[in-house]
Amino acid sequence: MNYTTQMDAAKKGIATKEIQTVAKKEKMDVSDLMYRMSRGRVVIPANKNHKKLSAEGVGKGLKTKINVNLGISKDCSNVNLELDKVKKAIDMKAEAIMDLSCFGKTREFRSKLIAMSPAMIGTVPIYDAVGFYDKELKDITAEELLNVIETHAKDGVDFMTIHAGINRETAQVFKRNPRLMNFVSRGGSLLYAWMNLNNRENPFYEYFDRVLDICEKYDVTISLGDACRSGCIKDSTDPSQVKELMTLSELAKRAWKRNVQVMIEGPGHMALNEIEANMELEKKLCHDAPFYVLGPIVTDIAPGYDHITSAIGGAIAAAHGADFLCYVTPAEHLRLPDLQDMKDGIIAAKIAAHAADIANGIKGARDWDNEMAQARRKLDWDKIFAVSIDPEKAKKYRESSMPEDKKTCTMCGKMCAVRNMNKVMEGKNINILRDDD
Template identity: 40%
Template sequence: METQLELARQNRVTPLMQRVAEDENMAVEQIVRQVAAGRIVIPNNPGRSGQKVVGIGTGLRTKVNASIGTSSDICDIALEVEKTRVAEAEGADTLMELSAAGDLDAVRRAVIHSTSLPVGNVPLYQAFHDTIRKTGDPTRMDPEYLFDLIEKQLADGLSFMAIHCGVNRYTIERLRRQKFRYGGLASKGGTFMVAWMEKTGRENPLYEQFDRVCGIMKKYDAVLSLGNGIRAGAIHDSHDRAQVAEMVINCELAEIGRDAGCQMMVEGPGHVPMDEIQGNIMLEKRMSGNAPYYVLGPIPADTGAGLDHITAAVGAASSARYGADLICYITPAEHLALPNAEDVRQGVRATRLAARIGDISKYPERRETEKMAALARRDMQWQDLESLLMFPEEARRIRDSRAPEKAETCTMCGDFCAMKKGMALFAQDIGGDKQAPGRSTAAQGGGA
């Protein structure tokens, strides 16, 4: 089977490319060129029917990923299915199933069957989980079992995988020479792989046999997302030598994988101060040949726990603005607890809004909906405004809970409504595109 990347290089338009073009309102020829160049990926395992088609990459709307999964403290398949459904209902574009406890095969299959979103995972989680259950010692993991597991999980219908290929002995040495870190290691998969290499004295098999990883991924036309196992867990560790070493390696691997015909993404940092976000994205794009960039947050402060969906949304808006292509949400529970369904809801909403803010800065030509919303708000056309909002049900709930005495206003200002007074003063001066379509000047000034 040929991958979307290989087909695009033959200038062949596939149904997936056509659908991405339609969804993004772009010429299909442009999508084909960008897929062929490795600047757009389409995670869509052909072995799983009924998936949502999602394009990720240059020129496209910034996408949002939601992550769910069990832990050793909370392991409930029904809860994970509920979180999956909430994530899809709230508008997530992709889903990562990151369970680390329980019957991982059963959890993964239940999640895949409960959503139409492209689903990804981190295969190292199950590799180490199963090794611990079998031997009691994660450092006894058999690399052959890891490769077999990657294929087994892909056969279940996964469309992308975060695989920690860039964690190697060179990156570990950088951690030692810089006297470790303020925030320690933040990646579960990355940390367990470091422990395995330290105990065995061997190189990371995912790095050492990278061509084998790509070969398995190609069989399922799955996107290989190069995991960020040495990402910073504190802003004071951002862009330290260990993180940058892994980033350089991952960008090289993205080029190697792309040359082999495998769809590739690079994963980005966790905690990054605001002033470094633009530079981080510039480095990834330049070093990887503009491979799609999948970022976690980023989180630009270390003191927002409890509201880190907001902390991360601030970083995500800037990240989207400067070229990130897929953003993994952060929930209010980040750093504190396993997310519940409401945490998932709030995380997806905050990240979608952040991506929208970044996109309308990155793509000024896509601001028409913002203009129409402003006109509807100005003219106090509440139903029109609601239809244009990202979260109409939430807006309606708030307005209905504090209904105004006069229906055309809201209880923020009441009789002192600035919009109403402004229309009374300037209704006869409105013209051109400042007159909302379908509403006359007289109607706009009505009731004033």
């Protein structure tokens, strides 16, 4: 039996190679997975031309996934450095990598990335348009913008952020409801500018059926972009954000009729007390479609530490319905992240995702923690390092300050509660001041 996309296969009861891979990874029954996919609650981004892919699922009842952003810019165009980041992200088992390149030989870098990556690959085609055509934004035609999408699809991109929700109607809502930070979405701001400069409708909205033609042909998952996401906590959950979400709701239904898989993006910077309601709002308005969030960043005062502000928001968001976390690095708002920034961002996002999986009762999520607790009870340092989320850092800290009693650490020494409880439970003397017998 033939199928066009993973969603189409799920509706027809065809267990594709990708569906079987995800079911095994998630310890989920294949028929249950296909049911969720057929309803749009789970996506498996898997472009037909991405041959290296090890498929991952995103959505309801699955482990929370994380995405790593990288790519070249005009100010930082070192392709080899970005490829080093790719290798590190793959080594650290990030489930997705988004190439946000916006300058120079973007296709050359994208092709290398897709050829080497088992992680799913995402892009934002509007970022590439100016460099792709070597034209100023105003002079790029609607047809040319659509052609960039097709080029990325041909190259093997698994999911694309398409800012189709910032149409003329949404733009009017924005104009009537001024914001402190206006738009901070790069893609959203570019399309808003294009619309104003050309006095035209957003081509991704106007020609959304053309976008669907491309995505259906190559099985590209659409990540409906959050052009109106808030760039500071003052702008969160405002009319512009909610209006765009309503538009994305309608576009998701149109995509599903064509068997095109959909994720919804949001919501940016947001105070802690608004996160749960925002997750519920998205799930309600967008028919339980997978939710892909940046952050939410829960305070605006921490440049250099936004991997932490984001992880706090991400854990809460994922515990209340978000399915996919876009990592944030310490360099957010300051510069292009370097290799260490990227590593710190991945670790922070993975901690947030795992904490949410525990809260959500995801099958097997607690096994990792139980393994760590077992190693700690035994004071088995090699095992502790082995099961750490960052073994290298854990071992480095340990070795930088060694205790007299090698079983303990320099925080407590022989007063270590674990050491002493083990001895007491075994009927042994504790011997804090003297050597053991």
